[in-house]
Amino acid sequence: MAPAVQLKGIHKIYPGVIANDRVDWTLEWGQIHALLGENGAGKSTLMNVLYGMTRPDAGEIHVDGRQVEIPAPSAAIKLGIGMVHQHFQLVGPLTVAQNILLGCEPRLGPFFHTRKANQRVADLADRVGLPVDPTARVEQLPVGMQQRVEILKVLQRDARILIFDEPTAVLTPQEIDELGAVMKRLAQEGRALVFITHKMREVMAIATDVTVMRAGRVIGSTTPSATSAGELAAMVVGRPLAPVAEVPARLGGEVVLEIRDLHAANDRGLEALEGVSIDVRQGEIVGIIGVEGNGQSELVEVITGLRKASSGQLRLLGEGIAGATVRQRREKGVGHVAEDRLRHAVVTAYSIADNLVLDRYYLPPYSRNAMLDDRAITRNGATSLERYRIKAPDARTPVSSLSGGNQQKVVVARELDPNHRLLVVSQPTRGVDAGAAEFIHDQIRQLCDAGAAVLLVTNELDELMVLADRIGVMFHGKIAGWRVRGSCSREELGRMMIAGAGSGPLPGGAA
Amino acid sequence: MSRLRTLLNSAGAVALALALGAIVLALSGYDVGDALGALAQGAVGSVNANAETLLQTTPLILAALAVAVGLRGGLFNIGVEGQITIGGLFAAVVGYQFSDQPLGSAWRLFHAPAVPGIVQMVLILAAGVVGGMLWGGLSGLLKARFGAHEVITTIMLNYVAIGLVSYLVRVPLHGPGPIPQTPFISKAAHLPILIPDTRLHAGLLVALAVAVGVWFFLWKTPWGFAVRTVGLNPDAAQYAGIGMKRLVFGTMALSGALAGLAGAVQIAGVDFGLVQTGFSSGYGYDAIAISLLGLNHPLGIVLAAWLFAALRSGAGEMQVAAGVSSQIISVLQALVILMVSAEAGLRYYVDQRRKKAQTVANRASLEQAATVPASPPAPHQSSVAEPTAEGPR
DSSP, rough: OSEEEEEEEEEEEEEEEEEEEEEEEOOOOOOOEEEEETTSSHHHHHHHHTTTOOSSSEEEEEETTTTOOOOOOOHHHHHTTTEESOOOOOOOSBBBHHHHTTTSSEETTEEEEEHHHHHHHHHHHHHTTOOOTSBBBBBGOHHHHHHHHHHHHHHTOOSSSSEEEEETTTHHHHHHHHHHHHHHHHHHOOOOOOOEEHHHHHHHHHEEEEEEEEEEEEEEEOOOGGGGGHHHHHHHHHOOOOOOOOOOOOOSEEEEEEEEEEEEEOSSSEEEEEEEEEEEEETOOOEEETTTTTTHHHHHHHTTTOOOOSEEEETTTTTTTTTTTHHHHHHTTTEEEOIIIIIIIIOOSSSSSHHTTTTTTTTTTTTTTTOHHHHHHHHHHHHHHHHHTOOOSTTTSSSSGGGGGHHHHHHHHHHHHHTSSSSEESSTTTOHHHHHHHHHHHHHHHHHHTTEEEEESSOOHHHHHHHHHHEEETTTTEEEEEEEETSSSSHHHHHHHHOOOOOOOOTTTTO | HHHHHHHHHHHHHHHHHHHHHHHHHHTTTOOHHHHHHHHHHHHSSHHHHHHHHHHHHHHHHHHHHHHHHHHHHEEEEEEEEHHHHHHHHHHHHHTTTOOSSOTTTOOOOOOOOOHHHHHHHHHHHHHHHHHHHHHHHHHHHHHHHOOHHHHHHHHHHHHHHHHHHHHHHTTTOOOOSSSOOOOOOOGGGGOOBTTTTTTOTTTHHHHHHHHHHHHHHHHHOOOHHHHHHHHHHHHHHHHTOHHHHHHHHHHHHHHHHHHHHHHHIIIIIIIOOOOOOOSTTTHHHHHHHHHTTTTTHHEEEEEEEEHHHHHHHHHHHHHHHHHHOOOHHHHHHHHHHHHHHHHHHHHHHOOOOOOHHHHHHHHHHHHHHHOOOOOOOHHHHHHHHHHHHEEEO
């Protein structure tokens, strides 16, 4: 049987970079093929070529043994190629059935034939073994379910070749396991699957084949059983990653952030925090994990001043800050790496240099005598560009033209200021490649060693296991329990995240 | 470079609008040559025509700057018309206090004869700034304090302003004589005339200076940085510690102040007193179009304001000399706006085309490179990459 996809000599140049350098790549039917590589290694370009979103400068595309031209996504869809996007292309207020059948709706005269649509989606879900409620409104579904709708949408068009673009970036560990099972079943039925990812663990658990790309070239292809996560990571980065040192969990020094019985409401006015108490000490990293929507976002917003607490105490170095403005908190030394980078942490139309002073533009040396000092701002930008290895021509480059990983480095460069006493970090490596993630982790550790207190809120168990000294699991607006790193397993934490059970002793935590 | 291109594109759009306007004129049965000739004659055909155009340009610059400051800060100030009116009211009331003429039944707030003209001028302009600032600031306060949308409140306050002035000039500020208007300001307070025997006054210089000031404020001061940040990404601004409420209030107050100054310049330079109706004659609404046409940039605004003023002052001549309804001018203005918006769309289309052409060029040079037998992969990569360095970003 001819391979599902064969790419021959795909070459694509963007001004200044070779995104794909004569790439040869083959995808067989029944494979789950992982595409690994740093941001900018060319994985996305290659997949965009396959899905018709980018036209290559040279090269051939063969689908199921026939040479084809794919000038647009519509052509790809006709060839049975489907893409599950990282950012879901769903219409929130519409139902599951309406979303899946968007564009080929069954009609009853001029109207949407709801009953027929629901039936058709139910049949489809049944056939492929992905149960969904066709009548549920998409915006009310958890993220994992929304992704399932996205997959069904692709399958509804009879896609036999499925591209998953970083499918696990927004999922909880349980949802990732479920997705893995779904992908395996789809492959067993004879489809061909590709997925772009940064996470070695998923490659090892889900993929049947792996291809590693670096700087626009294919570095090599292998199978997970023939290699190890460490070897793959080294291939991705081009050098061995430093082994994660087994540092014993540190005991922090003086209490920097003290939270007592904190209550707060979410955007809909419902209680999101129901009595949270946390101490974060100088020189320690306290990790907070939980299934999305258990109050982690609200906790971060209350600490950083973006949301008002309804009751409870919030003290920074002994001083109450519950009533302080965001600026006052920042001036007292609170840094904040926001969860949603593009919404909160950067102004994409601004240059790197301007973004680096977003919170301190009004202070010397950036402003003097009521005037901005553009030279000081640019100089500061150039320094950070070098120190944080941000890949950009110069500090005047707009942030909109950077890759996600480099945008995050800009945020990290600003927020991991040595003057900060408390660092609140949310999902610091979301959508960031392994090399950049390692770098960001190092920076956080260094700042912590230099005496800052760090509160790390993340969905990544792996990140927590390498960084955090203590781990608190959030469940229904409370800390369900504390664990010290090294004395707990992933499974135990996973269980606590779903069930909230096991509120054990509170080692070093707030009484 | 790219800014120059933008400017040329806008000029092209204006030319296209005039061409389409000519077609409209022809379809309406007018002699196109006569009509456009009269338009040009009225706009720039003589010293006086030029002076009248620049006279109209002055308030339009200031009013459009008011709109631009709001838009840069993410606020849509539709209340410029009302802020001009209140600015004019404050300017007129302060101005006539210095008058040595009888005031009729108008209120005398203070008695200050023999104040030098230049001091009177400064006080009149300052009063206009304060009036506009209060009126704009009120909308800002309502937004910051209660979350009331500025589009709603500014529109509503336009009606309040016009109704208020209409009452005031009829009853407590009614000057001498039968016409409901405020007493005139003293001759000494009139803004100096720039070109003898025309009405063009020094307000134009004030407007140009303010345009430079607004540019400096927005791009060279920390407050301007904060305003632009809020306009581009309010969530990020809040996250970075910029006090949103104060900034919303401040931006609206500043926007209103600029509009108020436009009103005061009209009082001190052209009208000298406030009449019951038609004081601003739609400057506040034209200002929105001018600001958008000028890409919310002071330089663009100065040019766009002149264009609108030329159309306004040419309209009269076109009506008189060629018998064309002055309504046609509204059609022309609409065409200009339409063409400039279309130009932005066109530019996007052209960029897309160029990207495609780039791909083709890359292919061609790649094939060429591939035919050179001895060249190993590395060198011809660079030879391929090179031409693209000049391509679109």
